Amino acid sequence: DAGVIQSPRHEVTEMGQEVTLRCKPISGHNSLFWYRQTMMRGLELLIYFNNNVPIDDSGMPEDRFSAKMPNASFSTLKIQPSEPRDSAVYFCASSAGTSGVDTQYFGPGTRLTVL
């Protein structure tokens, strides 16, 4: 299994531009999670989906952030417009279930730099 795949691995953009991060979960997993990692705040859950439906988006910082999961094998996290404070590493993770005993498998992350 290829594991969770994220693209791009690195993204550098200018303030005000739209940024789209992509994630392909592990085949057969029905839950997908987006996290953000910063030095100041550590790892934070942004949103998670179960069976392609958003279940909890309370961690999404503001309306500039949106996430979609059009099918079981693809999800996007979009930031529009981007701001320097959005600079962080964004991780996608997937799991086979929605209970707290199910292991989440993380992708390699996308390092976003907003200038």
Place this chain on the structure above:
Amino acid sequence: AQSVTQLDSHVSVSEGTPVLLRCNYSSSYSPSLFWYVQHPNKGLQLLLKYTSAATLVKGINGFEAEFKKSETSFHLTKPSAHMSDAAEYFCVASPKEYSTLTFGKGTMLLVSP
């Protein structure tokens, strides 16, 4: 509500000596507990997890952790450190009923020759 406290931001050991990374959790229920490792510029990899079975959990690469309910602790140990163990380690808690992970701030493990 739950919280996870990793008591040390950095731990330094010599190769071949024991490793102890400390973690305490606060929860109104008995959570699932995990340890993840993150090598530089890499994603998080699961080391081990506790759900509700044996309180001593063995993981990959010789790591193990013991769940102590009375102390609300889940410390990670390894008998003998290897240079390749140098990384950041995260203690994580989740309610058993649904998958909402709460991460500790992380402990950076430094291993010297």
